[in-house]
Amino acid sequence: MPTAPEALVVEAAGARAWLRPDAFDTECFGIPMAKVEAAAGARSGAVGLFAACARVAGEQGWVHLAARVPSEQTDLVRALEEAGFYWVDATVIFGRRLVDTTGPGEVPIGLALAEDLPVLQALGRGAFRQSRYFVDPYLDPAGKDRLTDQWVANALNGRADRVFVAEPKKPVGFAACRLDRRGRLATIDLIAVSSDSRGRGIGRSLVEAVCRHYEPIAERLEVGTQLANTQAVRLYEAAGCRLLRSYVTLHWVAPELRAGR
Ligand SMILES: CC(C)(COP(=O)(O)OP(=O)(O)OC[C@H]1O[C@@H](n2cnc3c(N)ncnc32)[C@H](O)[C@@H]1OP(=O)(O)O)[C@@H](O)C(=O)NCCC(=O)NCCS
Missing domain, CATH: 3.40.630.30 (Gcn5-related N-acetyltransferase (GNAT))
Structure with a gap:
Protein backbone atom coordinates (compact mmCIF):
# COMPACT_ATOMS: atom_id res chain seq x y z
CA MET A 1 0.00 0.00 0.00
CA PRO A 2 1.18 3.61 -0.52
CA THR A 3 3.49 4.94 2.12
CA ALA A 4 2.05 8.47 1.97
CA PRO A 5 -1.41 8.77 3.57
CA GLU A 6 -1.61 12.50 2.84
CA ALA A 7 -1.22 14.56 -0.32
CA LEU A 8 2.27 14.66 -1.78
CA VAL A 9 3.67 17.72 -3.51
CA VAL A 10 5.45 16.98 -6.78
CA GLU A 11 7.67 19.67 -8.27
CA ALA A 12 9.32 19.30 -11.66
CA ALA A 13 10.21 21.44 -14.65
CA GLY A 14 9.38 24.60 -12.65
CA ALA A 15 5.78 23.49 -12.05
CA ARG A 16 3.90 21.95 -9.12
CA ALA A 17 1.15 19.35 -8.64
CA TRP A 18 -0.37 17.41 -5.77
CA LEU A 19 -0.98 13.68 -5.58
CA ARG A 20 -3.93 13.07 -3.27
CA PRO A 21 -4.81 9.54 -2.18
CA ASP A 22 -8.44 8.72 -2.94
CA ALA A 23 -9.76 6.65 -0.04
CA PHE A 24 -13.18 6.00 -1.58
CA ASP A 25 -11.86 4.74 -4.93
CA THR A 26 -9.11 2.75 -3.17
CA GLU A 27 -11.65 0.98 -0.98
CA CYS A 28 -14.07 0.21 -3.83
CA PHE A 29 -11.42 -1.16 -6.21
CA GLY A 30 -9.04 -2.61 -3.64
CA ILE A 31 -6.01 -1.00 -5.30
CA PRO A 32 -4.15 2.17 -4.23
CA MET A 33 -5.60 5.09 -6.22
CA ALA A 34 -4.90 8.83 -6.16
CA LYS A 35 -5.83 12.08 -7.88
CA VAL A 36 -3.45 14.52 -9.59
CA GLU A 37 -4.09 18.23 -9.23
CA ALA A 38 -1.86 20.62 -11.16
CA ALA A 39 -1.24 24.06 -9.63
CA ALA A 40 -2.48 27.05 -11.61
CA GLY A 41 0.30 28.15 -13.93
CA ALA A 42 1.67 24.63 -14.33
CA ARG A 43 1.29 24.91 -18.08
CA SER A 44 4.79 25.33 -19.51
CA GLY A 45 6.51 22.45 -17.71
CA ALA A 46 3.46 20.24 -17.71
CA VAL A 47 4.84 17.18 -19.55
CA GLY A 48 7.78 16.91 -17.14
CA LEU A 49 5.46 17.56 -14.19
CA PHE A 50 2.96 14.82 -15.08
CA ALA A 51 5.76 12.37 -15.91
CA ALA A 52 7.18 13.11 -12.44
CA CYS A 53 3.71 12.49 -10.92
CA ALA A 54 3.61 9.05 -12.57
CA ARG A 55 7.12 8.30 -11.34
CA VAL A 56 6.34 9.38 -7.76
CA ALA A 57 3.07 7.41 -7.84
CA GLY A 58 5.05 4.31 -8.84
CA GLU A 59 7.50 4.87 -5.97
CA GLN A 60 4.65 5.34 -3.51
CA GLY A 61 2.73 2.28 -4.70
CA TRP A 62 -0.24 4.11 -6.25
CA VAL A 63 -1.24 2.08 -9.29
CA HIS A 64 -4.03 4.30 -10.64
CA LEU A 65 -4.15 8.10 -11.05
CA ALA A 66 -6.94 10.41 -12.23
CA ALA A 67 -6.44 13.97 -13.48
CA ARG A 68 -9.27 16.36 -14.38
CA VAL A 69 -8.54 19.59 -16.24
CA PRO A 70 -10.75 22.32 -17.75
CA SER A 71 -11.40 21.28 -21.35
CA GLU A 72 -10.12 24.57 -22.77
CA GLN A 73 -6.65 23.80 -21.37
CA THR A 74 -5.77 21.61 -24.31
CA ASP A 75 -2.04 22.01 -23.62
CA LEU A 76 -2.53 20.26 -20.26
CA VAL A 77 -4.55 17.47 -21.90
CA ARG A 78 -1.77 16.98 -24.43
CA ALA A 79 0.88 17.03 -21.70
CA LEU A 80 -1.01 14.38 -19.71
CA GLU A 81 -1.21 12.20 -22.82
CA GLU A 82 2.50 12.63 -23.49
CA ALA A 83 3.17 11.59 -19.88
CA GLY A 84 1.25 8.33 -20.39
CA PHE A 85 -2.23 9.30 -19.20
CA TYR A 86 -5.21 8.22 -21.35
CA TRP A 87 -8.47 10.07 -21.98
CA VAL A 88 -11.56 8.57 -20.29
CA ASP A 89 -14.18 11.29 -20.01
CA ALA A 90 -15.38 14.72 -21.02
CA THR A 91 -17.62 16.05 -18.24
CA VAL A 92 -20.18 18.74 -19.02
CA ILE A 93 -21.69 20.78 -16.19
CA PHE A 94 -25.18 22.16 -16.76
C1 LIG B 1 -30.79 10.24 -18.31
C2 LIG B 1 -32.07 9.57 -17.79
C3 LIG B 1 -32.15 9.78 -16.27
C4 LIG B 1 -33.28 10.24 -18.46
O1 LIG B 1 -34.45 9.72 -17.87
P1 LIG B 1 -35.76 9.44 -18.75
O2 LIG B 1 -36.85 9.10 -17.82
O3 LIG B 1 -35.44 8.48 -19.81
O4 LIG B 1 -35.98 10.89 -19.41
P2 LIG B 1 -37.37 11.51 -19.90
O5 LIG B 1 -38.23 10.45 -20.50
O6 LIG B 1 -37.95 12.31 -18.78
O7 LIG B 1 -36.91 12.50 -21.03
C5 LIG B 1 -36.37 13.75 -20.70
C6 LIG B 1 -35.64 14.31 -21.89
O8 LIG B 1 -34.53 13.48 -22.14
C7 LIG B 1 -34.39 13.31 -23.54
N1 LIG B 1 -34.40 11.89 -23.83
C8 LIG B 1 -35.07 10.89 -23.21
N2 LIG B 1 -34.80 9.71 -23.80
C9 LIG B 1 -33.95 9.97 -24.79
C10 LIG B 1 -33.31 9.17 -25.77
N3 LIG B 1 -33.48 7.85 -25.83
N4 LIG B 1 -32.49 9.78 -26.65
C11 LIG B 1 -32.28 11.11 -26.60
N5 LIG B 1 -32.87 11.91 -25.70
C12 LIG B 1 -33.69 11.36 -24.82
C13 LIG B 1 -35.50 14.01 -24.23
O9 LIG B 1 -34.99 15.24 -24.73
C14 LIG B 1 -36.48 14.29 -23.16
O10 LIG B 1 -36.99 15.58 -23.27
P3 LIG B 1 -38.36 15.80 -24.07
O11 LIG B 1 -39.36 14.89 -23.44
O12 LIG B 1 -38.62 17.23 -23.88
O13 LIG B 1 -38.04 15.42 -25.46
C15 LIG B 1 -32.09 8.06 -18.16
O14 LIG B 1 -31.86 7.93 -19.53
C16 LIG B 1 -31.08 7.21 -17.39
O15 LIG B 1 -31.35 6.73 -16.30
N6 LIG B 1 -29.90 7.03 -17.99
C17 LIG B 1 -28.84 6.24 -17.33
C18 LIG B 1 -28.29 6.95 -16.11
C19 LIG B 1 -27.66 8.25 -16.48
O16 LIG B 1 -27.06 8.37 -17.53
N7 LIG B 1 -27.82 9.21 -15.56
C20 LIG B 1 -27.24 10.50 -15.75
C21 LIG B 1 -25.84 10.42 -15.30
S1 LIG B 1 -25.21 11.99 -15.09
Missing part, protein backbone atom coordinates in the same frame (compact mmCIF):
# COMPACT_ATOMS: atom_id res chain seq x y z
CA GLY A 95 -27.06 24.60 -14.58
CA ARG A 96 -30.04 26.93 -14.24
CA ARG A 97 -31.37 29.53 -11.88
CA LEU A 98 -34.09 28.19 -9.61
CA VAL A 99 -36.99 30.39 -10.68
CA ASP A 100 -40.30 29.74 -12.43
CA THR A 101 -40.25 25.99 -11.83
CA THR A 102 -43.21 24.23 -13.38
CA GLY A 103 -45.87 22.49 -11.28
CA PRO A 104 -46.06 18.79 -10.41
CA GLY A 105 -46.29 16.42 -13.37
CA GLU A 106 -48.15 13.13 -13.61
CA VAL A 107 -45.37 10.94 -12.27
CA PRO A 108 -45.61 10.56 -8.46
CA ILE A 109 -42.38 11.68 -6.76
CA GLY A 110 -41.51 11.11 -3.11
CA LEU A 111 -38.50 10.80 -0.85
CA ALA A 112 -36.46 7.60 -0.64
CA LEU A 113 -36.71 5.45 2.48
CA ALA A 114 -33.84 3.43 3.95
CA GLU A 115 -35.58 0.24 2.80
CA ASP A 116 -35.35 1.43 -0.84
CA LEU A 117 -31.56 0.98 -0.81
CA PRO A 118 -31.37 -2.39 -2.67
CA VAL A 119 -33.78 -1.21 -5.38
CA LEU A 120 -31.88 2.04 -5.88
CA GLN A 121 -28.54 0.19 -5.97
CA ALA A 122 -29.92 -2.12 -8.66
CA LEU A 123 -31.09 0.94 -10.63
CA GLY A 124 -27.65 2.53 -10.26
CA ARG A 125 -25.78 -0.62 -11.32
CA GLY A 126 -27.59 -0.67 -14.62
CA ALA A 127 -27.21 3.04 -15.25
CA PHE A 128 -23.83 4.76 -14.91
CA ARG A 129 -22.11 2.94 -17.77
CA GLN A 130 -20.55 6.03 -19.31
CA SER A 131 -18.74 7.24 -16.20
CA ARG A 132 -14.95 7.45 -16.17
CA TYR A 133 -14.79 4.36 -13.98
CA PHE A 134 -16.91 2.24 -16.30
CA VAL A 135 -15.08 3.17 -19.47
CA ASP A 136 -11.66 2.52 -17.93
CA PRO A 137 -10.65 -0.95 -19.20
CA TYR A 138 -8.07 -1.39 -16.43
CA LEU A 139 -10.55 -1.19 -13.54
CA ASP A 140 -12.13 -4.35 -12.16
CA PRO A 141 -15.87 -4.67 -13.11
CA ALA A 142 -16.71 -5.92 -9.59
CA GLY A 143 -15.12 -2.72 -8.21
CA LYS A 144 -17.31 -0.64 -10.55
CA ASP A 145 -20.43 -2.26 -9.05
CA ARG A 146 -19.07 -1.80 -5.51
CA LEU A 147 -18.47 1.87 -6.27
CA THR A 148 -22.04 2.37 -7.52
CA ASP A 149 -23.51 0.49 -4.55
CA GLN A 150 -21.45 2.51 -2.09
CA TRP A 151 -22.24 5.81 -3.79
CA VAL A 152 -25.99 5.11 -3.59
CA ALA A 153 -25.67 3.93 0.03
CA ASN A 154 -23.73 7.08 0.94
CA ALA A 155 -26.42 9.20 -0.70
CA LEU A 156 -29.07 7.62 1.52
CA ASN A 157 -26.81 7.85 4.57
CA GLY A 158 -26.36 11.60 4.51
CA ARG A 159 -24.08 12.48 1.57
CA ALA A 160 -27.23 13.68 -0.19
CA ASP A 161 -29.46 16.34 1.29
CA ARG A 162 -32.49 14.60 -0.27
CA VAL A 163 -33.00 11.50 -2.42
CA PHE A 164 -36.12 11.79 -4.58
CA VAL A 165 -37.77 8.68 -6.00
CA ALA A 166 -40.22 8.28 -8.87
CA GLU A 167 -43.15 5.94 -8.16
CA PRO A 168 -42.31 5.72 -4.42
CA LYS A 169 -44.28 2.48 -3.89
CA LYS A 170 -42.03 0.66 -6.34
CA PRO A 171 -39.21 3.06 -7.31
CA VAL A 172 -38.36 3.22 -11.02
CA GLY A 173 -35.97 6.16 -10.78
CA PHE A 174 -34.18 8.37 -8.29
CA ALA A 175 -32.29 11.64 -7.99
CA ALA A 176 -29.85 12.24 -5.12
CA CYS A 177 -29.22 15.92 -4.43
CA ARG A 178 -26.66 17.81 -2.41
CA LEU A 179 -26.91 21.32 -1.02
CA ASP A 180 -23.80 23.45 -0.49
CA ARG A 181 -23.09 24.72 3.02
CA ARG A 182 -24.35 28.20 2.32
CA GLY A 183 -27.48 26.69 0.82
CA ARG A 184 -27.24 28.58 -2.47
CA LEU A 185 -26.38 25.73 -4.82
CA ALA A 186 -28.30 22.48 -5.18
CA THR A 187 -26.50 19.74 -7.14
CA ILE A 188 -27.90 16.54 -8.62
CA ASP A 189 -25.22 14.05 -7.61
CA LEU A 190 -26.85 10.93 -9.10
CA ILE A 191 -29.90 10.42 -11.28
CA ALA A 192 -31.12 7.23 -12.91
CA VAL A 193 -34.28 5.72 -14.34
CA SER A 194 -34.64 1.96 -14.80
CA SER A 195 -33.84 0.94 -18.37
CA ASP A 196 -37.37 -0.30 -19.10
CA SER A 197 -38.96 2.96 -17.90
CA ARG A 198 -36.82 5.46 -19.80
CA GLY A 199 -38.19 7.90 -22.36
CA ARG A 200 -41.53 8.26 -20.56
CA GLY A 201 -40.92 11.54 -18.76
CA ILE A 202 -39.74 10.07 -15.46
CA GLY A 203 -36.30 11.71 -15.52
CA ARG A 204 -37.93 15.01 -16.43
CA SER A 205 -40.41 14.69 -13.53
CA LEU A 206 -37.55 13.95 -11.13
CA VAL A 207 -35.58 17.03 -12.23
CA GLU A 208 -38.69 19.21 -12.00
CA ALA A 209 -39.42 17.89 -8.49
CA VAL A 210 -35.83 18.69 -7.53
CA CYS A 211 -36.21 22.23 -8.89
CA ARG A 212 -39.54 22.74 -7.08
CA HIS A 213 -38.10 21.54 -3.80
CA TYR A 214 -34.98 23.71 -3.95
CA GLU A 215 -36.47 26.86 -5.47
CA PRO A 216 -37.29 28.39 -2.02
CA ILE A 217 -33.97 27.22 -0.57
CA ALA A 218 -31.26 27.61 -3.22
CA GLU A 219 -30.46 30.06 -6.02
CA ARG A 220 -29.08 27.64 -8.59
CA LEU A 221 -29.13 24.02 -9.67
CA GLU A 222 -26.11 22.28 -11.21
CA VAL A 223 -25.67 18.81 -12.61
CA GLY A 224 -22.79 17.14 -14.40
CA THR A 225 -22.77 14.37 -16.96
CA GLN A 226 -20.61 12.91 -19.70
CA LEU A 227 -20.53 14.65 -23.06
CA ALA A 228 -21.28 11.23 -24.58
CA ASN A 229 -24.47 10.88 -22.51
CA THR A 230 -26.91 12.38 -25.01
CA GLN A 231 -29.99 11.31 -23.04
CA ALA A 232 -28.80 13.05 -19.88
CA VAL A 233 -27.69 16.18 -21.78
CA ARG A 234 -31.10 16.41 -23.44
CA LEU A 235 -32.85 15.79 -20.12
CA TYR A 236 -31.03 18.74 -18.52
CA GLU A 237 -31.64 20.95 -21.56
CA ALA A 238 -35.32 20.02 -21.48
CA ALA A 239 -35.38 21.07 -17.80
CA GLY A 240 -34.09 24.55 -18.68
CA CYS A 241 -30.40 23.98 -17.90
CA ARG A 242 -27.58 25.48 -19.96
CA LEU A 243 -24.00 24.38 -20.41
CA LEU A 244 -21.77 26.15 -17.85
CA ARG A 245 -18.32 24.55 -18.15
CA SER A 246 -16.57 21.33 -19.11
CA TYR A 247 -13.62 19.19 -18.06
CA VAL A 248 -11.56 16.38 -19.49
CA THR A 249 -10.50 13.47 -17.27
CA LEU A 250 -7.50 11.26 -17.97
CA HIS A 251 -6.28 8.21 -16.07
CA TRP A 252 -2.87 6.65 -15.68
CA VAL A 253 -2.16 3.09 -14.56
CA ALA A 254 1.05 1.50 -13.38
CA PRO A 255 2.61 -0.95 -15.87
CA GLU A 256 1.63 -3.98 -13.74
CA LEU A 257 -2.06 -2.99 -13.81
CA ARG A 258 -1.89 -2.27 -17.54
CA ALA A 259 -0.42 -5.72 -18.07
CA GLY A 260 -3.22 -7.27 -15.99
CA ARG A 261 -0.92 -8.44 -13.20
Whole structure:
Protein backbone atom coordinates (compact mmCIF):
# COMPACT_ATOMS: atom_id res chain seq x y z
CA MET A 1 0.00 0.00 0.00
CA PRO A 2 1.18 3.61 -0.52
CA THR A 3 3.49 4.94 2.12
CA ALA A 4 2.05 8.47 1.97
CA PRO A 5 -1.41 8.77 3.57
CA GLU A 6 -1.61 12.50 2.84
CA ALA A 7 -1.22 14.56 -0.32
CA LEU A 8 2.27 14.66 -1.78
CA VAL A 9 3.67 17.72 -3.51
CA VAL A 10 5.45 16.98 -6.78
CA GLU A 11 7.67 19.67 -8.27
CA ALA A 12 9.32 19.30 -11.66
CA ALA A 13 10.21 21.44 -14.65
CA GLY A 14 9.38 24.60 -12.65
CA ALA A 15 5.78 23.49 -12.05
CA ARG A 16 3.90 21.95 -9.12
CA ALA A 17 1.15 19.35 -8.64
CA TRP A 18 -0.37 17.41 -5.77
CA LEU A 19 -0.98 13.68 -5.58
CA ARG A 20 -3.93 13.07 -3.27
CA PRO A 21 -4.81 9.54 -2.18
CA ASP A 22 -8.44 8.72 -2.94
CA ALA A 23 -9.76 6.65 -0.04
CA PHE A 24 -13.18 6.00 -1.58
CA ASP A 25 -11.86 4.74 -4.93
CA THR A 26 -9.11 2.75 -3.17
CA GLU A 27 -11.65 0.98 -0.98
CA CYS A 28 -14.07 0.21 -3.83
CA PHE A 29 -11.42 -1.16 -6.21
CA GLY A 30 -9.04 -2.61 -3.64
CA ILE A 31 -6.01 -1.00 -5.30
CA PRO A 32 -4.15 2.17 -4.23
CA MET A 33 -5.60 5.09 -6.22
CA ALA A 34 -4.90 8.83 -6.16
CA LYS A 35 -5.83 12.08 -7.88
CA VAL A 36 -3.45 14.52 -9.59
CA GLU A 37 -4.09 18.23 -9.23
CA ALA A 38 -1.86 20.62 -11.16
CA ALA A 39 -1.24 24.06 -9.63
CA ALA A 40 -2.48 27.05 -11.61
CA GLY A 41 0.30 28.15 -13.93
CA ALA A 42 1.67 24.63 -14.33
CA ARG A 43 1.29 24.91 -18.08
CA SER A 44 4.79 25.33 -19.51
CA GLY A 45 6.51 22.45 -17.71
CA ALA A 46 3.46 20.24 -17.71
CA VAL A 47 4.84 17.18 -19.55
CA GLY A 48 7.78 16.91 -17.14
CA LEU A 49 5.46 17.56 -14.19
CA PHE A 50 2.96 14.82 -15.08
CA ALA A 51 5.76 12.37 -15.91
CA ALA A 52 7.18 13.11 -12.44
CA CYS A 53 3.71 12.49 -10.92
CA ALA A 54 3.61 9.05 -12.57
CA ARG A 55 7.12 8.30 -11.34
CA VAL A 56 6.34 9.38 -7.76
CA ALA A 57 3.07 7.41 -7.84
CA GLY A 58 5.05 4.31 -8.84
CA GLU A 59 7.50 4.87 -5.97
CA GLN A 60 4.65 5.34 -3.51
CA GLY A 61 2.73 2.28 -4.70
CA TRP A 62 -0.24 4.11 -6.25
CA VAL A 63 -1.24 2.08 -9.29
CA HIS A 64 -4.03 4.30 -10.64
CA LEU A 65 -4.15 8.10 -11.05
CA ALA A 66 -6.94 10.41 -12.23
CA ALA A 67 -6.44 13.97 -13.48
CA ARG A 68 -9.27 16.36 -14.38
CA VAL A 69 -8.54 19.59 -16.24
CA PRO A 70 -10.75 22.32 -17.75
CA SER A 71 -11.40 21.28 -21.35
CA GLU A 72 -10.12 24.57 -22.77
CA GLN A 73 -6.65 23.80 -21.37
CA THR A 74 -5.77 21.61 -24.31
CA ASP A 75 -2.04 22.01 -23.62
CA LEU A 76 -2.53 20.26 -20.26
CA VAL A 77 -4.55 17.47 -21.90
CA ARG A 78 -1.77 16.98 -24.43
CA ALA A 79 0.88 17.03 -21.70
CA LEU A 80 -1.01 14.38 -19.71
CA GLU A 81 -1.21 12.20 -22.82
CA GLU A 82 2.50 12.63 -23.49
CA ALA A 83 3.17 11.59 -19.88
CA GLY A 84 1.25 8.33 -20.39
CA PHE A 85 -2.23 9.30 -19.20
CA TYR A 86 -5.21 8.22 -21.35
CA TRP A 87 -8.47 10.07 -21.98
CA VAL A 88 -11.56 8.57 -20.29
CA ASP A 89 -14.18 11.29 -20.01
CA ALA A 90 -15.38 14.72 -21.02
CA THR A 91 -17.62 16.05 -18.24
CA VAL A 92 -20.18 18.74 -19.02
CA ILE A 93 -21.69 20.78 -16.19
CA PHE A 94 -25.18 22.16 -16.76
CA GLY A 95 -27.06 24.60 -14.58
CA ARG A 96 -30.04 26.93 -14.24
CA ARG A 97 -31.37 29.53 -11.88
CA LEU A 98 -34.09 28.19 -9.61
CA VAL A 99 -36.99 30.39 -10.68
CA ASP A 100 -40.30 29.74 -12.43
CA THR A 101 -40.25 25.99 -11.83
CA THR A 102 -43.21 24.23 -13.38
CA GLY A 103 -45.87 22.49 -11.28
CA PRO A 104 -46.06 18.79 -10.41
CA GLY A 105 -46.29 16.42 -13.37
CA GLU A 106 -48.15 13.13 -13.61
CA VAL A 107 -45.37 10.94 -12.27
CA PRO A 108 -45.61 10.56 -8.46
CA ILE A 109 -42.38 11.68 -6.76
CA GLY A 110 -41.51 11.11 -3.11
CA LEU A 111 -38.50 10.80 -0.85
CA ALA A 112 -36.46 7.60 -0.64
CA LEU A 113 -36.71 5.45 2.48
CA ALA A 114 -33.84 3.43 3.95
CA GLU A 115 -35.58 0.24 2.80
CA ASP A 116 -35.35 1.43 -0.84
CA LEU A 117 -31.56 0.98 -0.81
CA PRO A 118 -31.37 -2.39 -2.67
CA VAL A 119 -33.78 -1.21 -5.38
CA LEU A 120 -31.88 2.04 -5.88
CA GLN A 121 -28.54 0.19 -5.97
CA ALA A 122 -29.92 -2.12 -8.66
CA LEU A 123 -31.09 0.94 -10.63
CA GLY A 124 -27.65 2.53 -10.26
CA ARG A 125 -25.78 -0.62 -11.32
CA GLY A 126 -27.59 -0.67 -14.62
CA ALA A 127 -27.21 3.04 -15.25
CA PHE A 128 -23.83 4.76 -14.91
CA ARG A 129 -22.11 2.94 -17.77
CA GLN A 130 -20.55 6.03 -19.31
CA SER A 131 -18.74 7.24 -16.20
CA ARG A 132 -14.95 7.45 -16.17
CA TYR A 133 -14.79 4.36 -13.98
CA PHE A 134 -16.91 2.24 -16.30
CA VAL A 135 -15.08 3.17 -19.47
CA ASP A 136 -11.66 2.52 -17.93
CA PRO A 137 -10.65 -0.95 -19.20
CA TYR A 138 -8.07 -1.39 -16.43
CA LEU A 139 -10.55 -1.19 -13.54
CA ASP A 140 -12.13 -4.35 -12.16
CA PRO A 141 -15.87 -4.67 -13.11
CA ALA A 142 -16.71 -5.92 -9.59
CA GLY A 143 -15.12 -2.72 -8.21
CA LYS A 144 -17.31 -0.64 -10.55
CA ASP A 145 -20.43 -2.26 -9.05
CA ARG A 146 -19.07 -1.80 -5.51
CA LEU A 147 -18.47 1.87 -6.27
CA THR A 148 -22.04 2.37 -7.52
CA ASP A 149 -23.51 0.49 -4.55
CA GLN A 150 -21.45 2.51 -2.09
CA TRP A 151 -22.24 5.81 -3.79
CA VAL A 152 -25.99 5.11 -3.59
CA ALA A 153 -25.67 3.93 0.03
CA ASN A 154 -23.73 7.08 0.94
CA ALA A 155 -26.42 9.20 -0.70
CA LEU A 156 -29.07 7.62 1.52
CA ASN A 157 -26.81 7.85 4.57
CA GLY A 158 -26.36 11.60 4.51
CA ARG A 159 -24.08 12.48 1.57
CA ALA A 160 -27.23 13.68 -0.19
CA ASP A 161 -29.46 16.34 1.29
CA ARG A 162 -32.49 14.60 -0.27
CA VAL A 163 -33.00 11.50 -2.42
CA PHE A 164 -36.12 11.79 -4.58
CA VAL A 165 -37.77 8.68 -6.00
CA ALA A 166 -40.22 8.28 -8.87
CA GLU A 167 -43.15 5.94 -8.16
CA PRO A 168 -42.31 5.72 -4.42
CA LYS A 169 -44.28 2.48 -3.89
CA LYS A 170 -42.03 0.66 -6.34
CA PRO A 171 -39.21 3.06 -7.31
CA VAL A 172 -38.36 3.22 -11.02
CA GLY A 173 -35.97 6.16 -10.78
CA PHE A 174 -34.18 8.37 -8.29
CA ALA A 175 -32.29 11.64 -7.99
CA ALA A 176 -29.85 12.24 -5.12
CA CYS A 177 -29.22 15.92 -4.43
CA ARG A 178 -26.66 17.81 -2.41
CA LEU A 179 -26.91 21.32 -1.02
CA ASP A 180 -23.80 23.45 -0.49
CA ARG A 181 -23.09 24.72 3.02
CA ARG A 182 -24.35 28.20 2.32
CA GLY A 183 -27.48 26.69 0.82
CA ARG A 184 -27.24 28.58 -2.47
CA LEU A 185 -26.38 25.73 -4.82
CA ALA A 186 -28.30 22.48 -5.18
CA THR A 187 -26.50 19.74 -7.14
CA ILE A 188 -27.90 16.54 -8.62
CA ASP A 189 -25.22 14.05 -7.61
CA LEU A 190 -26.85 10.93 -9.10
CA ILE A 191 -29.90 10.42 -11.28
CA ALA A 192 -31.12 7.23 -12.91
CA VAL A 193 -34.28 5.72 -14.34
CA SER A 194 -34.64 1.96 -14.80
CA SER A 195 -33.84 0.94 -18.37
CA ASP A 196 -37.37 -0.30 -19.10
CA SER A 197 -38.96 2.96 -17.90
CA ARG A 198 -36.82 5.46 -19.80
CA GLY A 199 -38.19 7.90 -22.36
CA ARG A 200 -41.53 8.26 -20.56
CA GLY A 201 -40.92 11.54 -18.76
CA ILE A 202 -39.74 10.07 -15.46
CA GLY A 203 -36.30 11.71 -15.52
CA ARG A 204 -37.93 15.01 -16.43
CA SER A 205 -40.41 14.69 -13.53
CA LEU A 206 -37.55 13.95 -11.13
CA VAL A 207 -35.58 17.03 -12.23
CA GLU A 208 -38.69 19.21 -12.00
CA ALA A 209 -39.42 17.89 -8.49
CA VAL A 210 -35.83 18.69 -7.53
CA CYS A 211 -36.21 22.23 -8.89
CA ARG A 212 -39.54 22.74 -7.08
CA HIS A 213 -38.10 21.54 -3.80
CA TYR A 214 -34.98 23.71 -3.95
CA GLU A 215 -36.47 26.86 -5.47
CA PRO A 216 -37.29 28.39 -2.02
CA ILE A 217 -33.97 27.22 -0.57
CA ALA A 218 -31.26 27.61 -3.22
CA GLU A 219 -30.46 30.06 -6.02
CA ARG A 220 -29.08 27.64 -8.59
CA LEU A 221 -29.13 24.02 -9.67
CA GLU A 222 -26.11 22.28 -11.21
CA VAL A 223 -25.67 18.81 -12.61
CA GLY A 224 -22.79 17.14 -14.40
CA THR A 225 -22.77 14.37 -16.96
CA GLN A 226 -20.61 12.91 -19.70
CA LEU A 227 -20.53 14.65 -23.06
CA ALA A 228 -21.28 11.23 -24.58
CA ASN A 229 -24.47 10.88 -22.51
CA THR A 230 -26.91 12.38 -25.01
CA GLN A 231 -29.99 11.31 -23.04
CA ALA A 232 -28.80 13.05 -19.88
CA VAL A 233 -27.69 16.18 -21.78
CA ARG A 234 -31.10 16.41 -23.44
CA LEU A 235 -32.85 15.79 -20.12
CA TYR A 236 -31.03 18.74 -18.52
CA GLU A 237 -31.64 20.95 -21.56
CA ALA A 238 -35.32 20.02 -21.48
CA ALA A 239 -35.38 21.07 -17.80
CA GLY A 240 -34.09 24.55 -18.68
CA CYS A 241 -30.40 23.98 -17.90
CA ARG A 242 -27.58 25.48 -19.96
CA LEU A 243 -24.00 24.38 -20.41
CA LEU A 244 -21.77 26.15 -17.85
CA ARG A 245 -18.32 24.55 -18.15
CA SER A 246 -16.57 21.33 -19.11
CA TYR A 247 -13.62 19.19 -18.06
CA VAL A 248 -11.56 16.38 -19.49
CA THR A 249 -10.50 13.47 -17.27
CA LEU A 250 -7.50 11.26 -17.97
CA HIS A 251 -6.28 8.21 -16.07
CA TRP A 252 -2.87 6.65 -15.68
CA VAL A 253 -2.16 3.09 -14.56
CA ALA A 254 1.05 1.50 -13.38
CA PRO A 255 2.61 -0.95 -15.87
CA GLU A 256 1.63 -3.98 -13.74
CA LEU A 257 -2.06 -2.99 -13.81
CA ARG A 258 -1.89 -2.27 -17.54
CA ALA A 259 -0.42 -5.72 -18.07
CA GLY A 260 -3.22 -7.27 -15.99
CA ARG A 261 -0.92 -8.44 -13.20
C1 LIG B 1 -30.79 10.24 -18.31
C2 LIG B 1 -32.07 9.57 -17.79
C3 LIG B 1 -32.15 9.78 -16.27
C4 LIG B 1 -33.28 10.24 -18.46
O1 LIG B 1 -34.45 9.72 -17.87
P1 LIG B 1 -35.76 9.44 -18.75
O2 LIG B 1 -36.85 9.10 -17.82
O3 LIG B 1 -35.44 8.48 -19.81
O4 LIG B 1 -35.98 10.89 -19.41
P2 LIG B 1 -37.37 11.51 -19.90
O5 LIG B 1 -38.23 10.45 -20.50
O6 LIG B 1 -37.95 12.31 -18.78
O7 LIG B 1 -36.91 12.50 -21.03
C5 LIG B 1 -36.37 13.75 -20.70
C6 LIG B 1 -35.64 14.31 -21.89
O8 LIG B 1 -34.53 13.48 -22.14
C7 LIG B 1 -34.39 13.31 -23.54
N1 LIG B 1 -34.40 11.89 -23.83
C8 LIG B 1 -35.07 10.89 -23.21
N2 LIG B 1 -34.80 9.71 -23.80
C9 LIG B 1 -33.95 9.97 -24.79
C10 LIG B 1 -33.31 9.17 -25.77
N3 LIG B 1 -33.48 7.85 -25.83
N4 LIG B 1 -32.49 9.78 -26.65
C11 LIG B 1 -32.28 11.11 -26.60
N5 LIG B 1 -32.87 11.91 -25.70
C12 LIG B 1 -33.69 11.36 -24.82
C13 LIG B 1 -35.50 14.01 -24.23
O9 LIG B 1 -34.99 15.24 -24.73
C14 LIG B 1 -36.48 14.29 -23.16
O10 LIG B 1 -36.99 15.58 -23.27
P3 LIG B 1 -38.36 15.80 -24.07
O11 LIG B 1 -39.36 14.89 -23.44
O12 LIG B 1 -38.62 17.23 -23.88
O13 LIG B 1 -38.04 15.42 -25.46
C15 LIG B 1 -32.09 8.06 -18.16
O14 LIG B 1 -31.86 7.93 -19.53
C16 LIG B 1 -31.08 7.21 -17.39
O15 LIG B 1 -31.35 6.73 -16.30
N6 LIG B 1 -29.90 7.03 -17.99
C17 LIG B 1 -28.84 6.24 -17.33
C18 LIG B 1 -28.29 6.95 -16.11
C19 LIG B 1 -27.66 8.25 -16.48
O16 LIG B 1 -27.06 8.37 -17.53
N7 LIG B 1 -27.82 9.21 -15.56
C20 LIG B 1 -27.24 10.50 -15.75
C21 LIG B 1 -25.84 10.42 -15.30
S1 LIG B 1 -25.21 11.99 -15.09
